[in-house]
Amino acid sequence: MASADKPINTDVPEKDVFTLHFLQSLSNLRRQNTFNSPEKTNDRVKKIKKAAYVSMARAAGGTNRLWSRALLRRAAKENSKVVRFPRRKKRVTCLRRRRSNRRDPVEEEEAERLRNLVPGGGGMETSKLMEETAHYIKCLSMQVKVMQCLVDGLAPK
Amino acid sequence: MSSRRSSRSRQSGSSRISDDQISDLVTKLQHLIPELRRRRSDKVSASKVLQETCNYIRNLHREVDDLSDRLSEFLASTDDYSAEAAIIRSLLDY
Numbered sequence: 001m002a003s004a005d006k007p008i009n010t011d012v013p014e015k016d017v018f019t020l021h022f023l024q025s026l027s028n029l030r031r032q033n034t035f036n037s038p039e040k041t042n043d044r045v046k047k048i049k050k051a052a053y054v055s056m057a058r059a060a061g062g063t064n065r066l067w068s069r070a071l072l073r074r075a076a077k078e079n080s081k082v083v084r085f086p087r088r089k090k091r092v093t094c095l096r097r098r099r100s101n102r103r104d105p106v107e108e109e110e111a112e113r114l115r116n117l118v119p120g121g122g123g124m125e126t127s128k129l130m131e132e133t134a135h136y137i138k139c140l141s142m143q144v145k146v147m148q149c150l151v152d153g154l155a156p157k
Numbered sequence: 158m159s160s161r162r163s164s165r166s167r168q169s170g171s172s173r174i175s176d177d178q179i180s181d182l183v184t185k186l187q188h189l190i191p192e193l194r195r196r197r198s199d200k201v202s203a204s205k206v207l208q209e210t211c212n213y214i215r216n217l218h219r220e221v222d223d224l225s226d227r228l229s230e231f232l233a234s235t236d237d238y239s240a241e242a243a244i245i246r247s248l249l250d251y
Contacts, residue, residue: 008178008181008182008185010185023248023249026232026249027248027249027250030232030249030250031250035232035233036233041229041233044229044232044233045225045226045229048225048228048229048232049221049222049225052221052224052225053221107203107204107207110203110204110207110208110211111207113207113211114207114210114211114214117211117214117215117218118214126179127178127179127182130179130182130183130186131182133186133210133214134182134185134186134189136214137186137189137190137210137213137214137217138189140214140217140218140221141217143221144217144220144221144224147221147224147225147228148224150228150245151224151227151228151231153239153241153242153244153245154228154231154232154238154241154242154245154246155231155238155242156238156239157238157239
């Protein structure tokens with residue numbers, strides 16, 4: 001079957017989707033009284049950071065992206081929860097096949113560094129890695145914008 | 158087992174991407190990275206794009222760290238410095 005040259009979609013949801021998910025996460029933290037204990041600053045920061053990444057992954061489409069699946073799986077493992085993802089229609093094939101058989105226009109060493117930065121990158125073929133990276137970057141900068149807005153809103157004027 | 162060139166036909170329905178689409182993705186990445194966006198007219202090497210991408214991602218991670226830190230401070234206090242702060246806190250059920 002010849003490879004169809006479909007345009008690769010890296011669209012991300014609107015900012016308010018990210019905001020909603022993040023606020024929900026923060027609200028959950030609030031309910032667990034995370035913000036009331038002044039002694040454990042580091043824990044608090046860590047929890048907020050984790051909430052940021054998890055809510056970002058959920059907002060971005062949860063299990064539809066390799067990076068968000070990897071991120072959510074990692075987060076659940078830290079909570080030692082058993083994660084069950086619903087069966088996706090399209091199977092993620094050949095996770096072992098990282099080295100492309102073709103001549104790649106892209107440097108493998110650089111790609112390797114990128115793999116370490118993008119969640120789940122280790123199992124991706126180079127071309128898939130780049131697609132995931134584009135989406136990941138968009139979501140990350142969206143998440144940063146949301147957090148910046150909250151900080152600006154809460155800060156003294 | 159199979160020859161290199163026929164690998165394309167083996168994976169049905171998976172993301173078998175052509176070289177064209179790869180350079181397309183490299184260009185896409187280039188446009189996403191502020192550092193490289195200004196150099197739209199110049200052709201930046203794929204290697205450079207990947208390099209800057211890594212830097213950009215690291216920067217974004219650092220920003221998330223920093224913002225988490227500041228959010229943590231603000232959320233621990235109950236001071237409303239502004240109307241927006243009050244609204245945000247009410248959204249979080251303070």
